[in-house]
Amino acid sequence: MDKHLLALWKAVPSGNVKHEEIAKTLDFSTKQTSRYIKKWMAEGWFDYTAGRGRGNLSALVWLKDVEAIYEEQLMEIIDQQAVEESSKYLLYDWSRESKLRLLNQFRLRFGYFQDAGEVDKLIVPRRHKLLTLHPIEAIDMQSANMVANVFNRLVSVDENGVVSPEIAHTWDLQATRLRIYLHKGVKFHDGTTLSAGDVVACLNRLRAHPYFKSLWEPVTSVKAAATFVVDFYFPKGCSYCLQMLGMMNASIYKESGDKVWGTGPFYEAENSEDKTSLKAFGDYFLKRPLLDVVDFVQVPRDFEITYHSANHPKDEATFQVESDAGFGIVVMNAFRPTDIQRQEVRDYVHYAIAKHRHSISDYHPRALPNAKSCLAGYDQQYTMQKMERPHFTQALVLKAVKHYEKSAIWLKDALEKEGIPVQIQWMSFAEKLLDHGLDQQGDLFLHGEVLEMNQNFSFFYFLKNSYSPLAANISKNQQVLALLERYPLTPFGEWTALNLQVEKALIESSIMIPLYYEKRQVPFSADLMNITITHFGYVDYSNLWVRPRIE
DSSP: OOHHHHHHHHHOOSEEEOHHHHHHHHTOOHHHHHHHHHHHHHTTSEEEEOOOSTTOOEEEEEOSOHHHHHHHHHHHHHHHSOHHHHHGGGGSOOOHHHHHHHHHHHHTTSEEEEOTTOOEEEEEEESSOOOOOOTTTOOSHHHHHHHHHHOBOSEEEOTTOOEEESSEEEEEEOSSEEEEEEOTTOBOTTSOBOOHHHHHHHHHHHHHSTTTTTTTTTOOEEEEEETTEEEEEOTTOOTTHHHHTTSGGGOBOEEETTEEEOOSSEEEEEEOSSEEEEEEOTTOSSOOOSOSEEEEEEOOTTOOOOBOBTTSOTTSOEEEEEEEEEEEEEEEOTTSSSGGGSHHHHHHHHHHHHHHGGGGGGTOTTEEEOOSOSSTTOOOOOOOOOOOOOOOSSOEEEEEEGGGHHHHHHHHHHHHHTTOOEEEEEEOHHHHHHOOSTTOOOSEEEEEEOOOSOHHHHHHHHHHOTTSTTHHHHHTOHHHHHHHTTGGGSOGGGHHHHHHHHHHHHHHTTSEEEEEEEEEEEEEETTEEOOOBOGGGOBOTTSOEEOOOOO
């Protein structure tokens, strides 16, 4: 199947046409267009008579219904081949009717299946390509969720801040030292046994990484005290050392050549642009997953994602599992040498956002307007008074990714209604992850943050990490820096008040403006059991199982 031929079928009916119009439709050069026309004529798709002389029209007569033939071929591929083989063809420019029929058939290939050998497989659709499976590099939601299933942390931290054992079976925490005792017999996916040396090597790489160096600064050394004992030293105190070890990026791994091995419930069996396949690890030191295989297959962005099983009829009711998908904020680059550096400009932008914030749901239905705080359950009680419009020397540059397109358009419209000139600069998600530091070429940033685990620690990490759009502002804000220095010495149970102080300082200086909360809803069929939401609001696949239908 040729996507260019399908595009031509949709755009150019039988009749007179200019050769240049065909080239423009296909985004080809005129010579390349001529080669393709000869090829398609030879295959019997159409007759084509070139116009003689400048300005004369050519004639194209279709001999076959390209879309109907391609739809029939793709239906056969969907039925008979692996699901990742058919997914790439769904990205073609189909008509609405064909796309609907194909998606309905394609959807039947997802969910739970059990083959003749009683291998339990779950095939899960994914809309965005997997960027990485390396724990240190996993700073986006999808990558981090994959990491959660392939790797383990020393400990886990729930939403209430309660720390539980994982690779560590227990620990001794003192004012200046944490001693971790490791489970014996923990195996990496390559079959080797984990020791304290592996943990030390892994976490020392993390401590030295530019993204996490600031967070780990209170920890001066990590050493192996014995084969299964690891010591963390922090002479000046580090109240959050245990919580830090439960972060996704603190997953324990071993590098061997170009391979990264984990200890988690699943191991990476295949990873390509179209598909990532995870298989249950038979030597997992905790409870083995009940699923044998989980395949994540690339689908079009408009694909409706529902978790179901092959036993579950498509017309049966599903139930919704809801989780927090984080919060949205507007960040103003207060130290960029443009109009945004002026306090009155930032305050006026803040006023415009506050005035129109109630309408964001009209553009982004899952966004709940938030005028209170990034921390759920708290209210900073901050209001903006009406003020005079300051002078703008040029348009403000708003940087946003297409993932937040609707929110970005809302923000541009809201600001322009108040006379603020705005120019949107779009970035890919990968570009956004690299767009940080002191030289960000933007005045405004629309940012969505998803909290990984406990709210208090996740918000602190959001303030500290060097790849958020806040990093440059915080590095030059003495008031906020002074507050951040208090965290290592403040008991973790008292962090809420400290987080609220930092947030209030950023709001009052019109650097960070709360915009919305977001909820994520995923429909599941009734026979999928033990559905729990884990890191970043995703499903914990290690505990998922299917209630069998026994005749």
